Amino acid sequence: LVVGASVSEADANKMTTILIESWPDLQKDYPALRAAKLEDLPRATNVVPYHPGAIAAFKAKNMWSAQNEEADKKLM
16 A cells, blocks of 8 residues: 555554454455565565554554565665
């Protein structure tokens, strides 16, 4: 998902949390997602910075790494 900076941190956090928690069901319903791994959602090779709310959600689920942090800082 890509959202603008005008999206609140709370909303971005909620959307990301729901995406993470719903991943198994989404994979069942959308065959294209079946090859994707949940841990690949916060890729450190992103070409745009992550929303602070999304980062908070990834951190809460222990999915945000030092590599993610470094890559995101380079984009800012």
